[in-house]
Each structure stands twice: as structure tokens, then as C-alpha cells.
Amino acid sequence: MPAPLFPLFADLHGRPVLVVGGGAVAERKTRALREAGAEIRIGAPALTPTLAEWAELGLITHLEGEFQPAWLDDVWLVTAATDHADVNAAVADAANRRRIFANVVDDAALSSVQIPARVQRGPLQVAISSSGAAPMLARHLRERLESELDESLGPLALLLQRLRPRITAQLPDIATRRRFFDTLLQGNVPGLIRAGRLYGATRQLLCLLGAPRQRPKRGRVALVGAGPGDAGLLTLRGLRLLNQADVILHDRLVSPEVLALARRDAECIEVGKQADGPSMRQSTINALMLEHALAGKTVVRLKGGDAFVFGRGGEELQALRAHDIDYEVVPGITAALACGAYAGIPLTHRDHANSLRLLTAHGANGPSEHEWADLARPGQTLAVYMGVAGLANFAQQLITHGRAAATPAALIENGSRPEQRVISATLDTLPALARQHAVASPALLVVGDVAAHADTLHWFGAAPLRPDPADEKKPWPARAA
Structure with missing residues (x-):
């Protein structure tokens, strides 16, 4: 087994570097070397348009022609990036003779x-190498790290660089300094930077520097939209926060696949709410958020869909603000967008719908009241949350106020999940079909001409369930007591 490579980070700023080759690969290598501030010489008979432009602007020096060993004079590093194995071998051989590091x-x-x-966040860099054995594996790991390392690490590294002399002077003992950094990174400073509050982050850091052994008195809360269920729809920011959370307060509708992405030692507490079943009171949820945040913990309030679309996110932020708890909000893909997409229903379409309404069938004190005549106008799409229990009444009200009974309508149950079902019918036949197939929450109702596209554009899961033509004229069954 060959000896492992010795990792180094080279300071190439202002130092001559040679790239042999003028194609796309050479351009990619040159771009990275420019970021490092190297003085770049490109040796090649011809250059890509971008390299030629850089040469014309004086950003690089073009050595025109075939490779010559004299090109290596004074350089610190050479990269051979031609399509010709013999040229690359000649470059490597000439570099070795001069004891110049060469990358072929x-x-x-x-x-x-x-x-x-490489994964780069400002001055912070993570380098991954397989010693040439499996470049694709190194690339795969880089992609994983790109998703897990937050962009705020760059500004954080710059802040720590600026304050490094002060930190070192105040904390000369390495063990004490290590405890300080542990407290710093587990506290509010990274979140303040993420929220663009650099001044507040600096003040918090300096406060911690004065008392490095103290745990922050207050934690922080992130309202994170988990999306409709498919874990692949969780945002990168949401994923990063799940890996930082001490406590996760999650809705009943958050899928197990999303919860599986959380930090293994995080405390997960279900705080489910259900319109027609047992629910935790909103005041209790608010109290739990406050309890854990006041204990200095990082709390993620994980909500199905999006916290600000019928998710009571505003109420929860008001409770946090009233107690001076720091917070941030991470949007999620709301049910209307996800269910429509996974059912093949474009919520807007220039031939069918020029507006989109997001509605809820269940308000704070029971069934919602609407301006029915306004909702009954054609040329718009209605996306109705929590509409299963009151479906028959909702459909009847629209028809009574002028919406055509034959208007296409669809119910998407468990949208984006493996058990997704789509019920496709018309406004007058959908309630009976929904009862026939025992559609249950969570389900989104879509009303409008665009709903008909579910029959032709579906792509995820089974084809939509349609009414039996023989049953279309039967009266709606009476609601169960």
C-alpha cells in the first residue's frame, strides 16, 4: 500500500505558477489559482475564450506555443492540463528535475x-483527497459537506480572525481557550451572524470573552418549515439547524424521514395539532419553546409545510419576542406548492388560471368564513388547507354562489409521500368520491380548471382515482353523525 499524501495548504499569493494547457480543464484550474492570488502563466498554442480574455486584461500571462522547460523558470507549482499524455509526462519530468511540485x-x-x-467558507477551507485512488468519492464527500457546512462559517471565521489577538491575550491558557470556543460555537453567535447581525454577534462574543466558563443564559429558537413530508424537500438551512438542535418540537405531520435527519442526541418532542382530533394547545407549545430557550438550549420548532402559511408561526414569534428570545425563521415548501407539483397540477396556467388563492377551511375558532361570491369567480385556483372534514359544505357553498358544478377539483392526500393518493373529480362529485375512498388528513383541496391536469400530468405514485361514470349522478351520502 502506498504511503498517504502529506496535506498542505500552500500560500501562492504573488508567486509564479505555470499551467500547461489552454482548454476547459486548464481554465478551471486557472480560476482556482486566481482565487489564491497566484501570478499565473498559461503555456498553450491556443486558449479558451475566457482564458484569452483574462490574458488580454493582463490577469494572466500567455506563453504561446508548445511546452518548453524554460517555462518552469522561477515557478513554485506547475499544473499539466493538456489532452496529450506525452506532453503531460514531459511537464512532470521537467518539474521533477527542478524539484518543482507538479500536478498532472x-x-x-x-x-x-x-x-x-475543496469546501470553502471565507478563509475556512476543508480539503478532501483520496490520494488519487477514488476522485469521485472525494467529490461525493465534498457535496455532502457543502450541504452541511453553513455559509455563516465564513463571516464567523473572519470575525474570529479579527479578534484573535484579543482572544489569545485574554485567554493564554489553551484549555480555557478551548472551553471558550466550545461555548461560543454552541451559543447565539453563529445564529446572529446567519441572521446578518454582525454587530450583535461581535457584542455577544466579547461578552462571552469576559466570562468564558458561563453558559449563555438564553438559547435561541428556529422556526423551520419541514415541507410536506419528502425529506428531499427540506432546505439546506433547515438540515443544518436540525443538526445543531438540542431540542426539536415537531408537528404531527413532520415525516419520520425528516426527523431521521436530526442530531442523534437531540430531544424530540411531538407537539401535534389536529383540527378534528386531540391536540396540544398553542399556549403549551409556546411554553415549551420558552422553557427550553430560557434554559440556554438551541430549539428547533419544526413545522410541517411552512411556518408562515397556516402554521401559526406568527403567534409563536410573538411569544418569543415578548420574552426577548432570539429567533430565526427558515421557510419550508408549503403544502399547496408541493402537493400541486407532486400531483402534476400547475397551480397557475396562463390558459386556465391568472390568480391563486391559499385558503384554510379551519380557522382559530372552527370552520372558516369566506367571501363565497368572490371565491366562486372563474379563472382562479383555490388551494384549500385542512379541507377534508368540511369538503361537502365548501363545495356546496361555491356552487351555490356561482361556481360551475363541473369545475375540476382534486384532493391530494399525503402529498409527496410514498402513500400519496390523488382523487380527481369535479366540484359536485368530489365529496362523494372522497368519502368512498376514506380520504383523511393531511390532504389539500385544489379547485379550478388546472386540477384537471392531474389526469394527464401525474408523475408521482399511482394514477389519480376517478369517479365511476355510473355513480356521478348519485346524490351525496349524508355526513356521518
């Missing part, structure tokens, strides 16, 4: 140095 693209045997896959 896609040829580990000829390379005396390799360029790792």
Missing part, C-alpha cells in the same frame, strides 16, 4: 502534488 490532471502516478476537492 487525472494522472496520480505522474503527480508529485494533488489538488484536493
